[in-house]
Amino acid sequence: xxxxxxPTEMTATEGxxxxxxxxxxxxxxxxxFWYQQHAGEAPTFLSxxxxxxxxxxxxxSSFLSRSKGYSYLLLKELQMKDxxxxxxxxxxxxxxxxxxxxxxxxKLQVIP
Amino acid sequence: KAGVTQTPRYLIKTRGQQVTLxxxxxSGHRSVSWYQQTPGQGLQFLFEYFSETQRNKGxxxxxxxxxxxxxxxxxxxxxxxxxxxxxLYLCASSLVPSTDTQYFGxxxxxxxx
Numbered sequence: 070x071x072x073x074x075x076p077t078e079m080t081a082t083e084g085x086x087x088x089x090x091x092x093x094x095x096x097x098x099x100x101x102f103w104y105q106q107h108a109g110e111a112p113t114f115l116s117x118x119x120x121x122x123x124x125x126x127x128x129x130s131s132f133l134s135r136s137k138g139y140s141y142l143l144l145k146e147l148q149m150k151d152x153x154x155x156x157x158x159x160x161x162x163x164x165x166x167x168x169x170x171x172x173x174x175x176k177l178q179v180i181p
Numbered sequence: 182k183a184g185v186t187q188t189p190r191y192l193i194k195t196r197g198q199q200v201t202l203x204x205x206x207x208s209g210h211r212s213v214s215w216y217q218q219t220p221g222q223g224l225q226f227l228f229e230y231f232s233e234t235q236r237n238k239g240x241x242x243x244x245x246x247x248x249x250x251x252x253x254x255x256x257x258x259x260x261x262x263x264x265x266x267x268x269l270y271l272c273a274s275s276l277v278p279s280t281d282t283q284y285f286g287x288x289x290x291x292x293x294x
Binding site for chain 2: 102104110111112113114117156158166167168169170171172173174
């Protein structure tokens with residue numbers, strides 16, 4: 070089976086930096102995604118990591134350590150519009166098929 | 182290029198009824214996945230279709246079923262609705278099964294009374 074853990078809620082201040090952690094246990098790991106979901110809207114793709122290391126994309130960066138089953142999403146220069154849920158999702162393969170499993174998400178609140 | 186579309190956007194049904202939801206993927210995308218999202222459970226994978234064939238299935242009862250047509254459009258059906266089926270049902274499309282980024286539609290909000 071698979072197990073994905075993220076903090077349920079986080080609060081950070083506008084202009085600051087926040088790190089959202091995700092730990093996972095899975096067999097056949099084949100990549101990790103981060104999605105952003107605003108209330109009442111569909112998830113939108115933020116980043117994808119399959120190799121160890123840091124992927125930077127503007128104000129957002131994502132890190133992966135496959136040996137530790139650990140990833141984080143780093144948001145810099147926080148803006149009020151960054152208030153949303155952030156979903157960690159793990160892709161894995163077994164039996165010739167691949168599937169994506171989502172964590173329950175971290176609700177981030179950005180305050181002035 | 183148009184995004185993923187889902188119809189209807191909102192639906193109210195009563196217990197015991199059945200419902201059919203529709204999803205049209207991004208043009209050229211051949212893989213469609215369905216998810217159920219509830220506040221307590223987050224996003225739960227239902228099933229994935231590619232070339233009209235179900236490629237993978239999550240841990241949902243047989244009341245949940247789906248299909249894909251030759252134009253890659255997909256439908257999911259829930260029979261004998263229960264109160265616990267109230268959720269946001271999201272469809273996501275990708276070029277090929279689970280090997281590329283998934284793009285989500287706006288979802289169908291199903292309320293079972």
